[in-house]
Amino acid sequence: MSAVARTALDPVDLLRGMLEIPSCSGGETRLAAYLVEVMSRLGYRAHVDEAGNAVGELIRGAGPTVMLLGHIDTVPGDLPVRLIDHRLYGRGAVDAKGPMATMICAAAQADFAGTLVVVGAVEEETPGSRGANHVGATRPQPDALIIGEPSGWDSVVLGYKGKLDLRFRAECENTHATNPGRKAGELAVEAWSLLLELLGPETSHQHFDAPGPTLMRVAADLRRADAHFSVRLPPGFDADALVTNVRRRLPGGEVEVLESVPACRVDRTDPVVRALAAGIRAQGGRGRMKVKTGTSDMNTLARRWRIPMATYGPGDSRLDHADNEHILLPDYLRGIRVLTHALAELGDIHVPPPGQAARHP
Secondary structure, three states, X not given: OOHHHHOOOXXXXXXXXXXXXXXXXXXXXXXXXXXXXXXXXXXOEEEEOOOOOEEEEEEOOOOOEEEEEEEOOEOOOOOOOEEEOXXXXXXXXXXXXXXXXXXXXXXXXXXXXXXXXXXXXXXXOOOOOHHHHHHHHHOOOOOEEEEEOOOOOOEEEEXXXXXXXXXXEEEOOOOOOOOOOOOHHHHHHHHHHHHHHHHOOOOOOOOOOOOEEEXXXXXXOOOEEEEEEEEEEOOOOOHHHHHHHHHHXXXXXXXXXXXXXXXXXXXXXXXXXXXXXXXXXXXXXXXEEEEEOOOOHHHHHHOOOOOOEEEEOOOOHHHOOOOOOEEEHHHHHHXXXXXXXXXXXXXXXXXXXXXXXXXXX
């Protein structure tokens, strides 16, 4: 009998309890405490770390260490939690409380002779990914990593685009609208146009190998301008060169880099990918492979850890942040079985000897 069954914790009740606790970025304290309580009942050694992350450890032998990390914060928006026709609605049902609950349940019942570390990370939906960065800076490198984000129960995410967030600011002297000379608002428009020109004509949010720019916010008048530009970056893109060229050609104002995160991608032979694909096949799925044009905590930790990794979680990512965000409960329960199987497969992952570099994904 599984640990979940022994403690009489129903996976649907767990997820519903998570959805009923609001956890907009910066306000995850109640949810983190709830997850520590749940994980403790499941046999985890659990605590809230200095960044506010909920961390649970299961030490079951001298085998490898696998970390499962998902985020517990959500974007703003109060959605009523309700169950309709096997669909559980609520903010975060897909992004990413569903995948987080999947990891908690799967790790608790997996046949794994090693150490499993489950992390509910804070502030993934904000620039800086404070929770994941804290984990990368303070915890020992695991032997493998699974990121919890919605891939669909029968799919694995191999990689994500990177992200470059820029802030443009300009301040001009007071003047009449008809006077010659550039105004602050005009400088903001020119900065955006310059960015598009430097990125080239092939920009796209639909293609993984092309940069995708977005004008996130602009507030401007004749005297002051403040704008936020975001660019999703393909693998190998030189973000530093882009910023240098923007600054060199700006007619006025200044550009600040708020965040720069490179793209990440693993291949199909990655041990984590293979284990997840085996779990999907065991549940009758095909094991499709995807890349995403967004960014996740996989990007954040891939910068620090050169280890096998991939992203997995039930849920339709097209519902991320949507007003009708929901997860199909049959898919959620399949996802738990998939991940439980995958963790058993990862019990045999090769652990490099002390002093030997881990394999880069």
